[in-house]
Amino acid sequence: MAVKLGYKNVYRDPYGYPEWQARGLPVASAPAGLAQASEEAKAPGPLYGWAMIWTLLGIFAGGMALNLTPCVYPLIPITVSYFGGQVSKGGEGRGRLVVHGLCYMLGLALTNSALGVAASLTGGLMGAMLQNPIVLVVVAAVLVLFATSLFGLWDMRLPSGLTQAAAKSYTGYFGSLFMGLTLGVVAAPCIGPFVLGLLTWVASMGSPWLGFIIFFTLSLGLGLPLFFLAIFSGQLEKLPRSGGWMIWVRKLMGWVLVGMAAHFIRPILPGHGGTILLAVVALAAGVHLGWIDKSQANFRVFPLLKGIAGVAGLVLATFLVASWAMRGEGVAWQPYDEKILQEAKTLEKPVIIDFYATWCTPCRELEEVTFHNAAVVKEAGSDFVMVKVDVTKGGNPLYERLLQQYGVKGVPTIVFLDASGKERPDLRLVDYLPPDKFLQHMAGIKDVPIKN
Amino acid sequence: MQNNKTTFAAIIAVLLTIGSLWLTNQAVTPKQATWDDVLVEGKNGGYQIITTDELAKRYQQDAGSLLLVDTRQEWEYRTGHLKGAGNFSMEPTAWARWRKAAALENFLGPDKDRALVFY
Numbered sequence: 001m002a003v004k005l006g007y008k009n010v011y012r013d014p015y016g017y018p019e020w021q022a023r024g025l026p027v028a029s030a031p032a033g034l035a036q037a038s039e040e041a042k043a044p045g046p047l048y049g050w051a052m053i054w055t056l057l058g059i060f061a062g063g064m065a066l067n068l069t070p071c072v073y074p075l076i077p078i079t080v081s082y083f084g085g086q087v088s089k090g091g092e093g094r095g096r097l098v099v100h101g102l103c104y105m106l107g108l109a110l111t112n113s114a115l116g117v118a119a120s121l122t123g124g125l126m127g128a129m130l131q132n133p134i135v136l137v138v139v140a141a142v143l144v145l146f147a148t149s150l151f152g153l154w155d156m157r158l159p160s161g162l163t164q165a166a167a168k169s170y171t172g173y174f175g176s177l178f179m180g181l182t183l184g185v186v187a188a189p190c191i192g193p194f195v196l197g198l199l200t201w202v203a204s205m206g207s208p209w210l211g212f213i214i215f216f217t218l219s220l221g222l223g224l225p226l227f228f229l230a231i232f233s234g235q236l237e238k239l240p241r242s243g244g245w246m247i248w249v250r251k252l253m254g255w256v257l258v259g260m261a262a263h264f265i266r267p268i269l270p271g272h273g274g275t276i277l278l279a280v281v282a283l284a285a286g287v288h289l290g291w292i293d294k295s296q297a298n299f300r301v302f303p304l305l306k307g308i309a310g311v312a313g314l315v316l317a318t319f320l321v322a323s324w325a326m327r328g329e330g331v332a333w334q335p336y337d338e339k340i341l342q343e344a345k346t347l348e349k350p351v352i353i354d355f356y357a358t359w360c361t362p363c364r365e366l367e368e369v370t371f372h373n374a375a376v377v378k379e380a381g382s383d384f385v386m387v388k389v390d391v392t393k394g395g396n397p398l399y400e401r402l403l404q405q406y407g408v409k410g411v412p413t414i415v416f417l418d419a420s421g422k423e424r425p426d427l428r429l430v431d432y433l434p435p436d437k438f439l440q441h442m443a444g445i446k447d448v449p450i451k452n
Numbered sequence: 453m454q455n456n457k458t459t460f461a462a463i464i465a466v467l468l469t470i471g472s473l474w475l476t477n478q479a480v481t482p483k484q485a486t487w488d489d490v491l492v493e494g495k496n497g498g499y500q501i502i503t504t505d506e507l508a509k510r511y512q513q514d515a516g517s518l519l520l521v522d523t524r525q526e527w528e529y530r531t532g533h534l535k536g537a538g539n540f541s542m543e544p545t546a547w548a549r550w551r552k553a554a555a556l557e558n559f560l561g562p563d564k565d566r567a568l569v570f571y
Contacts, residue, residue, distance in 0.1 A: 003498040005557050009567040010499040011507075014490045016571035017522070017533055019504045025511070026535035290458055307458040314462045318469045326473060375525075439527035446531060 056217045063221020072222065074260040075183060077253030078146050079104075079226050080233040082179055100176040101230040105223035107180020112222070113215035115184065133268045139185055143261035150254030152247070184219075248295040248302075252309060255285035268358065272324060279320040286313020331371040331380045333388040336402065341421065344385040350445040351385045351417040355408050357392040362432040363412040373435035379442050416445045502569060510567075519560065521570045534571070 003010050013020075021027050066072065083100070262281045266274030290310015296302075334340055336353070344351045356363035370376055380386050391399055391411060402408070406415050406423070414429040427441050494501045510518060511534075520537035522529050529539040540559050542548055560568060 005553065005560070006564050007560060007568055008565055011502040011567065011569045012490075012494060012499055013502050013504065013507050013569055013571040014487075015504045017524070017528075020508075020534055021532060023504065023508065025508055027532050028535040029530060029532045286462075290462070291455060307461060310458055311462045311465045315465045315469050318466045319473065322470050322473045436525065436527060439525070440530060443527045443531040 056213070059214055059217045060221040063218040064224055066218075066222050067225050072226075074143050074257055075226055076229065077150065077256055078183060079229050081146075081150055081250060081253065083230040083233045097231050099173060101227045103173045103176040104180040104230055105220065105227045107177040107182075108184045108223045108226070109180075109216050109219035111181045111184020112219035113212055116215035116218070117211045135185075136264050136268055140261035140265045142182065142185060143257045143264070147254040147257035147261070150250045150257065152250070180223075248289070248293060248306070251293060251295075252289060255281070255289065255313075259285065266364075275320055275324045279317040282313050282320065283317040284313075286310045286317065289313065327372055329372075329377055330367070331377050331386050333386050336387050336389045336398070340385060340387060341417075344417075345419075345421045347385075348419040349383065349385050350419050351387060351421070352380070352442075352445075353387045353389060353406070353415040353417070355389045355391055355403070355406075355411055355413040355415070357390065357411045360411045365432045366412055366414075370433060370435045370438050373438075375439055376435050376442070379439065383446060384442065416441065418445055499570075507569060517567060519566055519568050521560075521568060523570055537571075 017027075083097075083104075259278070259281050262274070262277045266278065269277060287310065290306055290313065293306070295306075333354070341351060354363075354366070356367070358364075371380075389399055389402060391403065391408075406413070408415075410430065412430065412432070416424045416427040418424055424445055427444050429438075429441065433441070490501055515536055520534050522533045522537045522539045523542040524539075525541050526539060529537075529541075533539065538559065540552075540556060542552065560566075
């Protein structure tokens with residue numbers, strides 16, 4: 001390749017580094033620049049005045065950026081269909097719509113931040129509450145419920161008891177607020193990643209109220225685009241009806257919701273159940289949207305759109321099943337045992353201990369991507385002792401002691417022990433890491449014997 | 453009629469997906485290249501092959517005249533590399549060649565006559 005660029009004296013040394021090193025020729029190694037990996041931010045002290053305002057503005061912007069992550073997708077179709085269908089029935093001006101949007105956003109932010117603070121204050125392993133199986137099931141159930149509404153099985157409306165509880169003239173606004181409060185649960189996974197980070201901060205300030213304000217600001221940022229979406233869809237509905245295709249679009253959104261629900265409960269399904277469930281949903285969605293559904297429209301591209309949706313569903317299902325079936329070997333883990341650690345010490349092999357739980361999404365990702373990467377598997381097999389500690393169910397005294405001993409605050413936590421059995425805290429991981437970065441960590445722990 | 457066409461397209465698409473996945477996920481066991489293979493490859497590519505001995509000799513005479521390029525992945529480079537070598541990760545794919553051409557030129561510098569050693 002360098003030849004094509006015009007370089008003339010190009011050589012290749014096919015034996016490369018191993019041979020060079022074997023002959024004792026000069027070598028160098030760069031101790032892994034892992035500054036970016038030990039990202040544990042220092043907890044800033046209490047804030048006052050302008051510093052507080054700037055921080056909150058930053059958090060607000062961060063909340064808006066959260067809209068780029070997939071966790072908000074389920075909120076989009078619900079927002080569109082609720083505001084499209086419900087609010088416009090009053091048929092009043094734009095001002096009314098804005099108030100509705102505000103109520104909606106407020107409700108969202110309230111539930112969201114209450115959940116965030118609750119998660120932060122419980123601390124420790126409970127910081128991962130938002131990935132707790134029960135929360136995941138509730139989120140999935142809410143999603144499926146809204147999906148059935150989009151399929152046309154029931155009309156999205158407030159429970160009559162609640163409607164009567166509110167004063168007549170405010171019913172509509174109350175409805176929007178209630179909608180937001182309910183959907184806050186769906187948005188909760190969005191702030192999940194922040195919980196662990198803000199945990200230490202909120203704890204250091206010792207004030208749940210300040211914590212609430214922070215999460216509230218974050219949620220407001222998260223809700224702002226949804227607010228505009230709500231207003232927009234409220235107005236969209238005033239356009240003349242364009243026929244049956246709207247019903248089809250609602251069904252499409254419904255399937256998106258079902259897919260998200262399947263995605264949420266994926267971590268708590270045993271083994272590969274989650275992948276299979278997703279594939280089944282994709283298959284069903286494709287067949288329904290492409291073949292079974294008989295909606296017609298008065299423009300010509302519609303059958304094509306239906307065809308594309310159907311084919312896309314089938315392809316997705318195939319992709320999921322096939323890539324799962326064709327996946328290569330994974331890392332061979334051993335359950336924790338003192339003997340294994342002793343053995344590793346005598347063999348002078350570094351040890352990697354993975355604390356995980358089946359319901360934790362980053363753990364699954366680590367297992368499915370990083371620990372199935374060919375290079376990682378090869379390294380792990382030849383030079384490492386790989387140990388897994390499953391903390392899904394509490395109550396195992398040995399594991400409780402290990403959590404204490406290594407100061408594990410949440411899952412995933414991956415602890416690296418060097419060849420002499422001492423931990424390298426700078427290498428410790430508390431989140432998903434892609435294979436190439438993980439290999440750097442593995443290389444980092446192997447560094448030590450080379451330097452000696 | 454419309455449905456039949458869609459079904460047909462769907463079957464084709466599904467087969468294509470399976471096919472491409474199979475191609476990309478196949479376990480590749482690279483065959484051990486012999487010295488002759490390497491020489492032929494070099495001839496086709498227009499570059500020369502240097503042995504460890506020869507490289508060591510030139511390296512000890514005048515290391516500054518050589519530009520050593522480590523084309524392995526960054527983590528491999530970190531664990532150990534020829535002293536003085538720079539790291540320019542290349543994957544053996546056409547995509548990487550195309551994508552990294554400009555960066556490589558930048559990396560190698562403007563002196564087109566300098567001796568470059570890739571490994």
